[in-house]
Amino acid sequence: HYSPTRNDVIFPIAMFNLPFYIPDGPSAVNFGAMGSIIGHEITHAFDLQGRQYDGQGKLSNWWDEQTAQNFMQTTACMKEQYSNINIRGVKIDGNLTLDENIADNSGLRAAMFAYQMYIEEFGEELQLPGVNMSMYQVFYTSYAQMYCSKWTDHGLYYHILTDPHSPGIARVNGALSNSETFNWAFKCPLDSPMNPRVKCEVW
Numbered sequence: 001h002y003s004p005t006r007n008d009v010i011f012p013i014a015m016f017n018l019p020f021y022i023p024d025g026p027s028a029v030n031f032g033a034m035g036s037i038i039g040h041e042i043t044h045a046f047d048l049q050g051r052q053y054d055g056q057g058k059l060s061n062w063w064d065e066q067t068a069q070n071f072m073q074t075t076a077c078m079k080e081q082y083s084n085i086n087i088r089g090v091k092i093d094g095n096l097t098l099d100e101n102i103a104d105n106s107g108l109r110a111a112m113f114a115y116q117m118y119i120e121e122f123g124e125e126l127q128l129p130g131v132n133m134s135m136y137q138v139f140y141t142s143y144a145q146m147y148c149s150k151w152t153d154h155g156l157y158y159h160i161l162t163d164p165h166s167p168g169i170a171r172v173n174g175a176l177s178n179s180e181t182f183n184w185a186f187k188c189p190l191d192s193p194m195n196p197r198v199k200c201e202v203w
Contacts, residue, residue, distance in 0.1 A: 002044035004053035009041045019146050027125055028135040031115035032142030039114075040107030046203060047099040077200035078102060081178075085170045088153060090160050092170055100165045104175045106203040108143060112181050115139055136185035144172045 001010045015021065021034040044050050051068075054060040063071070075098060082101050083094030094101075119125070125135045133141065147168030151159070159167055166174065176182045178199045188195035 002041040002050070003057075004045070004050050005057040007045065007053070007055055007057050009038070011037075011041075019142075019148075026128060026135070026138065027118055027122075028115065028138040029142040031111050031118065032139035033146050035111030035114055036104075036107045036143050037146075038107070039110030040103040042110070043103040043106040043203060044099065046106075047102055049099065071202070074200075074202045075102065077198070078105070078202060081200050082166060082170065082174055085166070085174065087160070087167055087169060088156060090157055092160060092166050097164055097166045101171075101174060102202045104166075104171050105178055105201070108175045108179065109201075109203075111143075112139065112179070134185060136181065140176060140179075140182050140185060144176070147172050 019033060021030055051063050052059060052061060054062050078101055079094035079098055082092045082097055085092045149168040156167060177194045177196055178201060183195040191197055
């Protein structure tokens, strides 16, 4: 949880366990899950709410006009992308979920960047025994696994209407389809559902 008034991120200690974190586990797993959550929460400092608070947690619109205009232009792509996601006949509200969608995408991107820096410093990880996936594929699978969920039709409908978080399947497929590294790792054909020609990026 990111608090704009304190300008800090708080994680319950229980999160440092599966499915978010494995002590002494593969770095690809931990960066893909916990790393993307950390990136997600930090990104909230730079969304529509975070822009209203300065580093001391005081109400202050610290963006200049050009930054605000650029933000509105880049977020338009993401609003449209998520508004076109249809789950069981119900469309996501791209405006309601905008801040969380930005945080999902940017958090995933930051976690991959951090993982690549880790590899650069410590070298490539060995492939997991019995798992026919590269460590990049493991990273993205770990990210996706966090959002595994099962919904009743009523529960899903209520969630889409009221919750600023997109349902798990949209959080996963939305962010991954905007990731060039994901498409490289899984060799998704261009113009396929997970590798659209137009990709949305805010931060």
